[in-house]
Amino acid sequence: MIFENLTIRRLIIHEVFKRDHQKNTVQPIYGDQLIALGDDALAALRTRVIHTMGRASKNVEMEIGNTDPGGLFSLSKELMSLDDNEFILRSRNAANQLSSAQTRRDTPGGILVVFSGVVDYPEKNVIGFIKAEPHNGFTRVNQDDHLSLAFIEDLILTPQAKLYKIGVFLEMDPDLATNENPSNGYRAFIYDENMSPKNPDNAAQYFYEGFLGCAFPESSARLTREFHHLTKNFIYELDIPEEEKIGLHQSLYSYLKLDQGQTVHVGTYANTYLRDDAMRDAYEAFMRQKEFPQNAIAKDLTQVELHLQQRKISFRRGVKLTAPADRFANLIEIEQIDGVQGDGGEGEVPNWTRITVKDMIASQE
Amino acid sequence: MMEIEFIRRWDSEKTEYSNWGGFVQKEIETKLQEKFNLDTGYFLKVPSMPRVKETSSLIEKAFHRGKDYENPYDDITDKVGVRFVVLLSTDIQKINRVVEDSEYWQWSRDRDFEKEREDKPELFDYQSVHYIVTSTPEAALANGTFSAHLPCEVQIRTLMQHAYSELTHDAIYKPKTAATPIAKRYCARAMALIETADECFLGVMKQLEVVNKPIVDAMKMLEQKYKDIVGSEPDCSKFNSFILDEFVDKINDALDGRLDDFLKERPFVIANIKKRAVDDFIYRQPVVLFIYLLAYLEPRQTKIRWPLTEAEIQPILDDLGIASEF
Numbered sequence: 189m190i191f192e193n194l195t196i197r198r199l200i201i202h203e204v205f206k207r208d209h210q211k212n213t214v215q216p217i218y219g220d221q222l223i224a225l226g227d228d229a230l231a232a233l234r235t236r237v238i239h240t241m242g243r244a245s246k247n248v249e250m251e252i253g254n255t256d257p258g259g260l261f262s263l264s265k266e267l268m269s270l271d272d273n274e275f276i277l278r279s280r281n282a283a284n285q286l287s288s289a290q291t292r293r294d295t296p297g298g299i300l301v302v303f304s305g306v307v308d309y310p311e312k313n314v315i316g317f318i319k320a321e322p323h324n325g326f327t328r329v330n331q332d333d334h335l336s337l338a339f340i341e342d343l344i345l346t347p348q349a350k351l352y353k354i355g356v357f358l359e360m361d362p363d364l365a366t367n368e369n370p371s372n373g374y375r376a377f378i379y380d381e382n383m384s385p386k387n388p389d390n391a392a393q394y395f396y397e398g399f400l401g402c403a404f405p406e407s408s409a410r411l412t413r414e415f416h417h418l419t420k421n422f423i424y425e426l427d428i429p430e431e432e433k434i435g436l437h438q439s440l441y442s443y444l445k446l447d448q449g450q451t452v453h454v455g456t457y458a459n460t461y462l463r464d465d466a467m468r469d470a471y472e473a474f475m476r477q478k479e480f481p482q483n484a485i486a487k488d489l490t491q492v493e494l495h496l497q498q499r500k501i502s503f504r505r506g507v508k509l510t511a512p513a514d515r516f517a518n519l520i521e522i523e524q525i526d527g528v529q530g531d532g533g534e535g536e537v538p539n540w541t542r543i544t545v546k547d548m549i550a551s552q553e
Numbered sequence: 554m555m556e557i558e559f560i561r562r563w564d565s566e567k568t569e570y571s572n573w574g575g576f577v578q579k580e581i582e583t584k585l586q587e588k589f590n591l592d593t594g595y596f597l598k599v600p601s602m603p604r605v606k607e608t609s610s611l612i613e614k615a616f617h618r619g620k621d622y623e624n625p626y627d628d629i630t631d632k633v634g635v636r637f638v639v640l641l642s643t644d645i646q647k648i649n650r651v652v653e654d655s656e657y658w659q660w661s662r663d664r665d666f667e668k669e670r671e672d673k674p675e676l677f678d679y680q681s682v683h684y685i686v687t688s689t690p691e692a693a694l695a696n697g698t699f700s701a702h703l704p705c706e707v708q709i710r711t712l713m714q715h716a717y718s719e720l721t722h723d724a725i726y727k728p729k730t731a732a733t734p735i736a737k738r739y740c741a742r743a744m745a746l747i748e749t750a751d752e753c754f755l756g757v758m759k760q761l762e763v764v765n766k767p768i769v770d771a772m773k774m775l776e777q778k779y780k781d782i783v784g785s786e787p788d789c790s791k792f793n794s795f796i797l798d799e800f801v802d803k804i805n806d807a808l809d810g811r812l813d814d815f816l817k818e819r820p821f822v823i824a825n826i827k828k829r830a831v832d833d834f835i836y837r838q839p840v841v842l843f844i845y846l847l848a849y850l851e852p853r854q855t856k857i858r859w860p861l862t863e864a865e866i867q868p869i870l871d872d873l874g875i876a877s878e879f
Contacts, residue, residue: 191874193821231868238871244852245876307874309821455876469851 190358190375191242194234194314196305199223200276202283204319205297207290216283216300222272236345237303237316240354240379244455244472246484247379252357252371254401260285261371261401264315264357267304275304282317289398296321299344313359319395320344320352353380353392355400376402377483383450408488414480415452416444416492422474426467430541431524436461437499441513444489445496451484509543519546556612559626567605570705572698573688574603574633577658577705581637584651591647598712599638603705606632630663630685631706638715641758642751645682648709652684657692660684663706666714677744679718681710713747767804768797774809775839782816782842783826793840799860803847815846825872835865849873 200222205214225233241247252261263281270278279302286300301318322342329338345352355378364373378400382392396402423436439461449456454475458468476482489496499516501509511520520543527540578601582593606614611632615625622628637648652660666680684707693701710718721740772793779787797804816822822845829836835844848855848866852875859866870877 192819193872194874231871234871235867238874239876242871242874242876309819465853465857466851469853472852473850 190308191238192307193309193311194238194305194307195311196230196234196237196303198272198275198305199225199233199301199303200279202280202300202302203297204283204287204290204300206295207293209293211293213287213290214297216280216287218280218283220276222276233345236347236352237318237354239347240352241356241377243482245379246451246453246456247354247377248383248451248484248486249405249481250376250378250396250400250402251405252374252376252401253397253403255370256401259401260317260399261357261374261376265359265362265370265374267302267315268313268359286317286319286399289394291394291398295394298322301345307358314356316354316356317400318345318352318354323348323351350381353382353395354378355396355402376400378402404486408486409491411481411485412444412452412488413491413495415454415485416440416495418475418478418480419457419471422471429524431522434501434522438517441496441499441516444487444492445514450487452487453484454480454482456484503541520544521546556616559612559615560608562626563608563611563632569699570633570703571603571605572696573703574605574635574705576688576692576696576699577686577707578603578635580655580657581635581648581651581707584655585647588651589647596639596644597637598640599636599715601635601637603633603635606634630704632704634706634708636708636710636715638710638712640712641754642711643755643758645709645711649682652686652707652709655686656689657695658686658688658705660686677741677748679721680714680744680748681708681718683708711747711751713750717744717747765794768794768801771797771804771808771843772839775842778809778812778842779839782823783830785827785830787839788834788837790834790838792834793838795860796838796840796844799858800843800847800855803851803854808843808846811850812842812846815849816842822872825868829868841869845869845873848875852877 200219202219203217205216208214239245255261260282263278263285267275267278282302283300298319298321301316301320303316303318305314305316306312307314322344323346324339324341325343325346326337327340329336355376358375358377359373360375361373366372378396380392380395383396419440420437423433423440426433426436440457443457443461444452454472458471462468462471472482496513499511499513501522503509509520523542523544525540525542527538529535529537582597582601585591585593585596611629614620615622615629639645639648661684662682663685664681664683666682669676669678669680685704686707688699688701688703688705690701693699693703717740720743772789775793776787776789826836826841835841844855844866848869852870852873856863856866856870856877867877
């Protein structure tokens, strides 16, 4: 599990601004020192990062596309090994890159947090970039024993995850990097509530592509297929009545095909469709054991489309029922009933199935 | 012996008796802690205090209650006494053992309710265990604040027997006339109920022991592991069983092995426990190991069923890199 054992070692902030009326970039204000947070504050910041990067969070692993010497990935590699003073100076470059990546005039400014640290065991270097957009709120002030409210216009990094985006580069094994493939041995993860692979021209692209130089990975289609396959197996192995499994298979179809979400995410499926926390934990453990990513992946149905067209139910003695998946719930009613005992009324009462098809027979052989 | 002589002697020896009583009380409590690993503040349901008899009540007992002592000063053995009140009749036996094993006194059993029950099975009356313990020359020498051969009465009873005794003490036994047959009948009925209730209490305890066994066993395992792996002496507060009780359905035989594997792959968990144990109570409890494992294996249930505040489980989830907004 990659985001275990996170320690944030260095931290600096810069402020970036929205473009001016002529669409020119505005020079960022640079932080000139590392920020020393108290234990509580550092723990809270770590919670924010884990919330977006940890197991079961909805970050997406990306491909590192831009490995140019002037790009952010190269800068990140550099930042991992710089001493504090150089880190302070070089991190300004990230603020510049974010400013120029914000090409649209309506992209808001904000605080860019650059942090370095280690994660996992044995420890691996990590560099993170958080763009936090300010929002407002209140705080209570106690002046001369009178309680009052103070308005704060530039709150950042509150637990409201909608208001920050984060990208991290992780150094898995720097020895794997080559001149041709400088990003070998590195991984990139991004969290942004607005992110969507289907709609590349959206409000998030400047961040993951323009700024971080990442692209959606090509493995999305394969992973989406695996998700479908493994989840089907999980449902198959569940020790619950067959009738309930019909509902779960239907839910898998709904999640992939009908749900408007742009990503496939084990935790979200569990939360939305599984009946209780015990089943959700069991599902996540099952997927983890099959080494399926616990973070989000871009939903790409190209390899499962075929499987999603038909719903099939097989009976033990050769009877098969096939129906179009998109109309299955409307067309078919299935109910388990008590059967009739065998000859002479001996033995257990068998389970039979009553099927209602809300349609006429069109043809038969 | 005349009253005046008696009083003079008592006045001069009172402090010694008081010291002796204090010694007996302390010694028994210490041994209870050492021998049975008991928290005496909890085990003893009424604080045990040595009590030296008031001169007037002593005189009354010696000369005015028709007891006809041959040698009243020496024959009255409860000039100082210590009383121990416990919850269950089985607890009494623990104190019996401590009293009978001590090297600092000689003992005799003055009253034994179990024997009285055997002798008069049809009677429901005052029940308590009374010992007379007499200081040995060695004890006197070692301590130096009392002399040898001083008697002290040790009373041991259950909380319910104590309640009965408090009720009947003055009203029934001292003035002979006060006890009407109806009152006596009530007392006998109360004592019969007390005996029955004690039996029921024991049944409850036995049942609890069966139910608690998985928790007790898990706790032993965790305590040992904490000592071995973290390398410091853990707290073993009630917090541990509070948490284990909440997640009792997650305790199973595989726990031990799973915990070993889990910790072997994550030395940082132990490092974090060590670091935080200095100023955070939870990290000094053996159960913290269990919490880590559970949070890793079943994060949702751990977080949702977590019986304390979120702030306390958050660092553990963060250590394990678990995004916890389910």
